[in-house]
Amino acid sequence: MMASADGGATDISAAIHPLASVLASIGSSPAAPVTVAPEKTPAPEKPASTDAAVPAVTAPASSGSSAAEPASVAAPGAAPDLRRDAEAAPASPGASATGAAAPALAEPPKPAMDLAALKGAVDLYRKGDLAAADAAAAAIPDATSRRLLEWVAIRYMARDLGFARIDAFIRANPDWPTQKLMRRRAEEALVAERQKAAVVRAFFKGRAPLTAGGKIALARALIEEDKGAEAAALVRSAWRNDNFGQEMESRFLETFPELLEAADHRARMETLLFAEDWAGALRVANKAGGDAVKLAKARAAVGRSASNAAQALEEVPKELRKDPAYLFARAQFLRRQEKFVDAGKALTATPREAVRPDTADEWWTERRLVARKLLDLGEQKLAYDVASGMPADAPAKTRTDAEFHAGWIALRFLNQPLVAEKHFADIAKAASTPMTTARAEYWLGRAAEAAGQPAEEHYRKAAQHGITYYGQLARARLDWRDLPVRRVLRGELTLPDSVGALRAVRMLYEADARDVAQPLMADLANTLEDPGELDALARIPAEKGDARGLLIVGKAATQRGFPLDEHAFPTIGVPELNLAANAVEKPLVFAIARQESAFDPKVVSSAGARGLMQLMPATARQTAQRTGVGYDADKLTADPGYNARLGAAHLGDLVGDWKGSYVLTIASYNAGGGNVRKWIDAYGDPRSSAIDPVDWVERIPFTETRNYVQRVMENLQVYRCRLTERSTLLIGDDFKRGVNR
Incomplete structure (x- = not known):
């Protein structure tokens, strides 16, 4: 699930x-x-x-x-x-x-x-x-x-x-939705038909190619027009940075053999290594020459967790051991060997300039994993250093998560609220979504409280975003017991x-x-x-x-x-429920369904989870037997009411297993009870009054489950308002469910 x-x-x-x-x-x-x-x-x-x-x-x-x-x-x-019949002034x-x-x-x-x-x-x-x-x-x-x-x-x-027909539609309908999709289709046709340079140049006038094939077509046209420098720059940029397959790779090599140099092959090797395309990286490494093959083999061996990974790292020449691919491979190898302190030191020793913007996500994933393991070991300062080491030009989402981790560690583990404030303030400045703004302002409030400074204004700013998790936490912090969900009253318009x-x-x-x-x-x-x-x-x-x-x-x-709050939380997604005796409240069923399947009753996950509540067949069978409902595997995707009934009953079982705790119930619905028990052993029991449940959720090591718990908790608050017509915020009470006082 x-x-x-x-x-x-x-x-x-x-x-x-x-x-x-x-x-x-x-x-x-x-x-x-x-x-x-x-x-x-x-x-x-x-x-x-x-x-x-x-x-x-x-x-x-x-x-x-x-x-x-x-x-x-x-x-x-x-x-x-x-x-x-479509145009409208914005x-x-x-x-x-x-x-x-x-x-x-x-x-x-x-x-x-x-x-x-x-x-x-x-x-x-x-x-x-x-x-x-x-x-x-x-x-x-x-x-x-x-x-x-x-x-x-x-x-x-x-x-x-064909290209002409697609191009004609795009030109006649520049405001029609899915322009990028149509342009990609046009570029594919442009390449397949080997259109003339004039046609290619006309198509790309005022816009850059979206596909590798489009870049090939434009480069060809530029060469025909004696614009070799422009063509070379375009080809080299695409070769270095674009992650395309072997067929397109062959087209580049056949079309522009004289434009690609060893440095270009080396850069492409790094791109493919970070994309974990080991075969492609080794293929290009052979063209790069020198010891690039040894470097690629070492990185691939570590990435695959091969038995010869340590030996492959040792075989990398010393002069290549400052290469980003080697530095990353070594840190990853140390982490997988559970040498977390050594991995942290390796990461903090890596120059920020070694992290390209297009590989920053992979670097941050490694840093996040190591930083969290260091917290488990009590190495808070090193954990902070690891989390705070991302370059400023990392993609916005990656940078935001890195700044949050650095600020959270500084605040909750190092007791340095002023240091934390700087990180949270950076998030607030760059925030482009309500959720990010609420997250930044909530934690700015927590940092201000810890520093003995006024925090109310930060909580108020976060509280404006009341259908987000951190906005709801901020409202609870302010002791605001209401949760406005914007509703609409309709008049007449023709x-x-x-x-x-x-x-x-x-x-x-x-x-x-x-x-x-x-x-x-x-x-x-x-x-x-x-x-x-x-x-x-x-x-x-x-x-x-x-x-x-x-x-x-x-x-x-x-x-x-x-x-448009009402539309973001549909109340038509779950059929009228015939709930089992132990089933949970209806708003929780909606909250789970919204997150699990996005209300797609027929979806089947790669793991085999099925339908509205993403039930595994074995779980559904056990729940059906316990509740006296006949089990029918086909109905898990054919009958959303059947799926929801079993899902609600399963949730009821979990609530009972966790003695009423919603936090543990939601976490185990996503990650399984075994993982949740491990986290209780590692981070304490959120049902204990001595444990801050907000911190406990933040410590969940699985990013997906951490986000899942937060999203379901926020969904639950809104669905209570949507389904019961009451606007009472209960997130604080939900965190305390099952607490042993």
């Missing part, structure tokens, strides 16, 4: 734009006035309530889709410019304390024949029958439908479409019957092709700038009962700071 860590959502306010920009762009005006309730004035001691009146959106009745279309329309392949989120616009975008369904034709064409493209699919698409009179089908063709049959990509998403749902719609929704959720449009997008899967689609939109919106 392993789950992917996801970022928390937040309670950042945004201005409410009732889709005025959309109306302006399509030449219509509301049939009824838009009404928005006055903002509530926030009480001085805490954030305001989050309810606000916002407009619902309804489309006027339509007798058919063709009436609004131009007299002359192009068939698939001609890529007509149909932007007029609107800034702004700031508001009350909530978000919530247009329902209630568009009347198209005639059944149109939907059947759309579905038929989608199915044909997915099956690979281009001629039949194109014919079916050409027979549909609705222009947005045809444009949507051309996108479906690009997604599923790009190789058959929209015409064509709103471009939003309409395309709706049509896919009407055509029972929600899996095709989800990439469009995900891209729109990360690019739309108007809260009303985001809400309109979210209502499409909501109206169709698709909790997964709703979560895709809601999570993206709240992570970007838009106040």
Whole structure:
């Protein structure tokens, strides 16, 4: 039951734009006035309530889709410019304390024949029958439908479409979602067809290639235009930094043999070593010459935990022992030999400049593992030195985690709150998501408290992001017992019957092709700038009962700071439960399902966990037998209610096993009871009043499980509000469940 860590959502306010920009762009005006309730004035001691009146959106009745279309329309392949029914002037989120616009975008369904034709064409493209699919698409009179089908063709049959057709669609529809996906498809076709230099240069005018193949095509074009220096720089950069396979590697070597030098091969070797492509690294090492092969063999031996790893390290010449690949391999080898102090010293002796930005994630993973092991050994100072040694140009997410670890160790293990404050302040300055801001401000508050300084302002800043874990902890620290989840009250707003990509998403749902719609929704959720449009997008899967689609939109919106809390925590994802006698509260079931499967009832993990609650078949069988429910393996993915019932009963068993502790229950649901017992032995029992449960969670050595516990705890608080209509925050009480006083 392993789950992917996801970022928390937040309670950042945004201005409410009732889709005025959309109306302006399509030449219509509301049939009824838009009404928005006055903002509530926030009480001085805490954030305001989050309810606000916002407009619902309804489309006027339509007798058919063709009436609004131009007299002359192009068939698939001609890529007509149909932007007029999608364009909307962007609107800034702004700031508001009350909530978000919530247009329902209630568009009347198209005639059944149109939907059947759309579905038929989608199915044909997915099956690979281009001629039949194109014919079916050409027979549909609705222009947005045809444009949507051309996108479906690009997604599923790009190789058959050819470059010209893909390029025409991109040029005619620059605002259509998934631009990167389409550009990648175009670049692949560009290379396969060996397009002329003029065509290549025109395609890449004002934009850089996204793929290795695209870089080959552009470099060829540059050489034909006697721009050899530009071509060489492009080829060398791609060869050094891009992680592509052996086939593309051969293309580079065949096309540009004179442009690649030993230093380029050496740099590529390092890239592939850090990507753990051992065969590829050894292949390139042979081209680098010298002792590069010995270095690559040593790094690969350590990475594979080979029996000859120590010998391979010894065979690396002394002059190469300052190479980043060797330094990394040696530190990793020492850690795997459980020589954690030596590994820590090796890492702290590594110059920061040895860490390339594109290899920083691997370096940080090694540092984090070693730092945590050093804490277990009581080597707090060395642990801090290891954690604080990452370079400033590391990727933002990596840098944030490194700064947190350094600050947390300084605060909780070295009793140096002022040192910790600097690290947490660096996180706050660079924060770009509500979850990161809440994390930084919460720990700045803890550091201020430890230093005897005022902490309330930091907690208040974190508390603004109330649907995040650290925001909830901050509210508990302030003794705020409420958890506002922004809800929307809808008025009236009329929209015409064509709103471009939003309409395309709706049509896919009407055509029972929600899996095709989800990439469009995900891209729109990360690019739309108007809260009303985001809400309109979210209502499409909501109206169709698709909790997964709703979560895709809601999570993206709240992570970007838009106040669409309800959509980020769907209440349609778990069927009405017939709970067993010992089952846990319903909000915990939702909290687990949101994290485990993202409400996908059919998902099967690589480990074999199944369905909504990601139950392993053996666990499901045992739980079914104990609860007197007939076991049916197929129903774990076919019947979400069955899966949820068994999952809730299993959670109830775990709560009983851990004497009421939610922290231990959630951790064991993800990592297993054996690991949790090891952590209790190592870090103490969070059920003891002598143990800070927040610190205990931070000490969980598995990054996935640590994130999992935090996400489920935050989900639980929000789902209590969503499912019970009460806004009481109980995270402090949940941490104390099962505590022995």
